[in-house]
Amino acid sequence: MAGQQQGVVVAGAAGGLGQAVCAALRAGGWQVCAVGRSAERLSVLGDPVLRVVADVSSAEGAKAAIEQASALFGAAPAGFVNCAGAVSLAPLHRTSSEAWRACLAANLDTAFFGLAAFVDAARQAGQPAAAVMVSTVAARIG
Numbered sequence: 001m002a003g004q005q006q007g008v009v010v011a012g013a014a015g016g017l018g019q020a021v022c023a024a025l026r027a028g029g030w031q032v033c034a035v036g037r038s039a040e041r042l043s044v045l046g047d048p049v050l051r052v053v054a055d056v057s058s059a060e061g062a063k064a065a066i067e068q069a070s071a072l073f074g075a076a077p078a079g080f081v082n083c084a085g086a087v088s089l090a091p092l093h094r095t096s097s098e099a100w101r102a103c104l105a106a107n108l109d110t111a112f113f114g115l116a117a118f119v120d121a122a123r124q125a126g127q128p129a130a131a132v133m134v135s136t137v138a139a140r141i142g
Contacts (some may be wrong), residue, residue: 005008005030005031005125006030006031006075006077006078007030007031007032007033007070007072007073007075007076007078008025008030008031008032008071008077008078008079008080008081008101008124009020009033009035009065009066009069009077009079009080009081009118010022010025010032010033010034010081011035011036011065011080011081011082011083011084011110011114012035012036012082012083012085012094012110012134013032013034013035013036013042013045013049013051013118014021014023014034014036014037014038014042014044014085015036015083015084016036016096017083017134017136018036018084019044021064021081021083021134022034023125024047026048026049026082030052030079031048031050031073031090033049033050033051033052033068033069033073033077034050034051034052035053035054035056035065035069036050036051036053036054037051037053037054037055038053039051039053039055040064046103050072050073051057051119051137052068052069052072053117054068056082056084056110056113056114056117057084057105057106057110057113058109058113059099059110059113059116059117061113061117062110062118062130063113063115063117063120065114066080066106066114066117066118066120066121067121067142070121075124075125075127076115076120076121076122076124076125076127076129076130077129078122078127078128078130079129079131079132080114080115080118080130080131081131081134082088082111082114082115082127082131082133082134083134084106084107084110084111084114085106085107085110085111085134085135085136086102086103086106087090087103087107087136088102088103090100100111110131115131115133117126118131119131
């Protein structure tokens with residue numbers, strides 16, 4: 001896909017990786033819809049990035065994010081980049097069940113539900129689309 005003002009949704013756009021992805025996509029001529037849980041954190045992205053406040057760690061939140069992005073673009077997004085995620089660097093014996101569940105929601109649920117909502121929208125639109133799932137070096141820290 002060559003960037004011809006097609007729309008790309010970036011989930012987890014308020015973080016460092018998400019901000020860099022948004023900037024690179026804009027520089028490449030893409031229309032970008034930044035998705036994050038905090039309007040304040042998304043505001044640092046500046047214009048012309050579109051913004052949607054949503055939590056993609058649930059099926060409902062991910063579907064709402066893709067629907068809102070589609071409405072802003074005027075069509076289903078052509079791309080989806082998942083930068084959402086978090087890591088707890090605490091030792092295993094100091095990690096609570098709640099912290100473990102939050103880590104799974106931030107990393108696995110966002111990827112699954114975000115991608116599922118995106119694929120559903122692309123299939124309904126009958127258009128080709130591409131997705132990128134991003135991780136960090138934190139996976140190598142043990």
